[in-house]
Structures are given as C-alpha cells and as structure tokens.
Amino acid sequence: MFSDDPLQDSAAPRYAIESDDEEDEQNPLRIPSAQPPAPIAVRIVGDPPQDAPLLVASARAGAVWARGADLGEQTGAVFVDKIQVGLLFQPSWTQSTVLVSEAFTLLPLSHMHPYASHILSTLRPTSVSLLDTYSVASYASPAPTAGPDSAPVRFLALPSSPAPPPSLHAQPFQPPNLLQSTTAAFLLLLRLQDPPVKATLLLLPSRQLPAPPPKTLLPTHIPGGGSPDHEDAWAADTLTPVTRALLSIIGEESSFEWKAKGGDRIVPAPQRRSEVGEGGMYL
Template sequence: MDIDPLADTVPPRHALESDEEEDEYNPLRPSNSQSSNQVADVKILGQLPPGRNLVIATGDVAKYWARGAELGEQSGAVYVNNIQVGLMFNPSWTKNTIIISEALTRLPPWAMHPYASTILDSLKPSKVSLLDTYAAPSYITEDPVPLHDAPLRYLATASVVPAVKSAAEPYAPPNLIQSTSASLLSLIAFFALPSAPVTASEGEPGPPTSTATAGTLILVPSPHIPHAPPKVLEPNNFTRLAEDRFEWPESTVNAAQELVFAAFDNEERPPRWVYRKERGGEGEGGRRRRDVGDGGMYI
C-alpha cells in the first residue's frame, strides 16, 4: 500500500491493520527516535531529609504559586534523562519539602510513573499534599458552573480533614486527572512504602511492616483545557517561567495554599501568598524573566 507522508490525512485504521506487509510506511508506528527516548532515568540531587511531609505543585499553577510563595533557595532537583523536571525547596517556615514540578518542561505519559515512584521511594514521606489544576469548561457535572464560580476541588486517598471538606468540593467521577498528579495519587493509594522488617524473636524475622502514605490533591479551576502531553521529554525552557496562561486571583491562590497545608492536619500555616511582579529586568533573549523561589534554581 503506497502512502504519501505529506498527505493531509492518514489512511483509515482498517487499511493499516489489513496490510500484512511490515516494511511499509505506518504513520501510527512510533519512530526510532521516539521509542529510544521512552526510558526514564530519574535522579534526585541535593541533600533532602527523608520522612518529611511532601508538597508537590504541578504545571501552570505550580509556577504561578511559586512566584509568590516564600520558598527560599533551591535545595535539590529531580532530573529525568538529565533534564530538570522538579525544583525542590525546604523553606524555613515549614517542616515540609516542597517540589515545583514541570515548570520548565512537561513530562510525557511514559515518564510520569517512574518520576512519581522515584520521588516517593527516595523521600519516603508520611503524607503528600498535591496542588494542580482542573479544566473548569470541560468539568462534567449535572449543573454547569461558570468559571468565576468554579470551586476548588479535591481528591484524596484517605479520609479528608474537615478544613478541606468545608472549603472545597470533591472531584467527582466520571472526571479524570491525567497529569503527573494522577501517577502520584495512584502510587500512594495502591502501594505502601516498605520499611525494615521487625524481628519477632531471636533468629526469626517478624512480619514486614509498612506505612501507607496518605495523599490529598487540591485542584484549582482553570479556564483552559490542557494540551495533550508531549510524546518526548523536551529540554528545559526557561521562557516558560514568563508565560502565564492565566492569572488566578490572590484570594484563590491563598485559599488553595491553605488547603494544601491543612491536609497535613497540623497547626503549621504558610505565609500569606502575594503575587510578585517581574524582577531583574530583561532576561535572556530580551524577555523579562520571572523567578521561582529566590531565583536559585540552577543545580
């Protein structure tokens, strides 16, 4: 079957499946360059104490929140195939480790699971609180809600603290989360983080013990339906820091921030979030740069 790779459309699926020739052009088959890139080598750099509660903010709302949060200097990083994906902070005002994820590049679906698994296995948090967005225009509900009235929503792997229940609404089925937050919640829900076995008597190992990690995802409404995730992991693009697809009101960001930390069910409260204007004048390429944390994100 002869196929023009410059044609406007690809042939029907049955036309490809009914052809037994394997050496002909197949537009649905991934290229060699794509398939070779689908191995995620995840590394965490920096000295980060394990066992702390973990805050992970992902995507557009992550970099927007990080700009006004008092995160301090970057203390570590999560790399996937030598590309920095997660920026790690340990600000003085909290005992939690904070990761700003995918502010400089987006993860392809094949890299989400190993990325999430490495973070949880390495840092061994007792609880995880996540911040992400949901597309308000495509949210499925019996009574459509205008964007300006769209509430904060939540998903959780365990019982939710009253503060979250009273200020946000559940993210209800059949709606789905397809970002890296979904991989994190899935791992938290279905896999316990192992610890050392306990010895019952001398010479006889006791039953292994494990601590189930509780996870809570706080979702901020977004007016945009997200683009499909990329097929390959792109290099860091620092101009993404200056690209705001949407600017949330300070009241919304502060409310979401309060719920992220309230999910840990302790008395620790973050400083009030205030939007920071551009700093440092013109950045590379004549474009104004906006900093994440205190700008110390070059690890």
C-alpha cells in the same frame, strides 16, 4: 531456460521463472518489530529530608503559586534524562519538603510513572498534599458550569485522607472526569503503598483545556506561554486559603499569606551555578 509449453514459441519472461532483486528491498508497509523502550533516568540532586511531609505543586498551578510562596533558595532538583523537571525547597514556614514540579517543562506520558515512583521511593513521605488544575471548560457536572472566575476549587482525597477545611468551600472532583497528568501517577502510587500514605489533591480552576503530554521531553515546554490571555492567574485571596489548606492536609496550622511578586507570567529564571547545579533559582 525454455518452457515445456508446446504453444509457446518464445522463452518465458524472466520474472515468471525466477525471483527479482526487488524482493530483497524493505517493504514500507511492513510493521517493524517492537523495540524495547529506552530506560528513563530519574535523579535527585541535593539532600532532601526523608520521612517528612511532602507538598507537590505541579505545572501551571505550581509555577504561579511558587512565585508568591516565599520558598527561598532552591535546595535540590529532580532530573529526568538530564533535564531538570522538579525543583525542591525547604521554606521556613513549613516542616514539609516542597516540590515544584513541571513548572517549565511537561513530562511525556511514559515518563510520569518512573518520575513519581523515584521521588516517592527516595523521599518516603509521611503524608502528601498536592496542587494542580482542572479545566472548567471540559469538566463534566450535572450542575450548571460556572465560569473560570467563579468556579470552585476541587479536591480528590485518598481513602482515610483528610478533606480540605470547610472554609475553603472546595467541592469533590467527581467521575466521569479523569486526571491524566503526573499528579495522577503520584496518587496512584500513594494509593498502592503499604502501609498507606495519606494524600489529598487540590485542583485550581483553569480556563484552559487540558494540555496533551508532549511526545518527547524538552528542556522548556510551556503550552500557551505566548499569550497572556491564554494563561491562568489566581488572586491572593484564592492562593492564601489554598496554601493554608495544603498545610492543614499534612497536619500543619499556619497563618501563611501568599503575596504575588514578579508578575503573573511564567518566565524561566536566569540560570546560575549553585550547589544543585545549573538552573538553581530563587522563587
């Protein structure tokens, strides 16, 4: 093809008159269209009672607390995308169902709400007490910040929910501090339920900074698990009154004694087969 320009004595270059094959190649800077998120499968194995009080012990606090709480044999489990995230127990010292949640793996942010929603809609608890941690180093307070060993237990209660007993000397968890864990998803869902469900959260002081949620759900994911100095541990004279307070919140009086056993380190229990599938365990 020749140009009509009289001053041009040669054919125009090919790229000037027709498209190149490179235009059909994928542009690496082009933003792909948003894909719908994959559905999150939450499943409860076992037959936990419904319409009963629920005690939820989460993450590092739950793993340490469970070791001295004499929970007995695991009676159920909560699986998320075929990975065991929650362990269910029916200990003899309480009428409540005990859920040890995220002791050996943490949920991604997108999984927290479906997980909490499925548990609450399935078990339909009449009242809920929760145990988790807050970071002493990052807690914003007008008062001087106490060290991890002398920092108080803190609490957060929904409207019309009981505060912990005065003997615990717990202090409120106040703004501008935020909860960004699965515990926050439980509290939000309980706050929106109709009729409302009474729920109170106790927060143990932690020497660690808050761990960011993982991007994907892993079978085992314990931040900071490699160094004993990086882990939290709480003494029996802290966890005994905390446990009694958790029971008091759901309307039970108890002389429960927390007794440490098996060391302070978090170690996944050996897998064995049981009526709730792989990963059944004693704590």
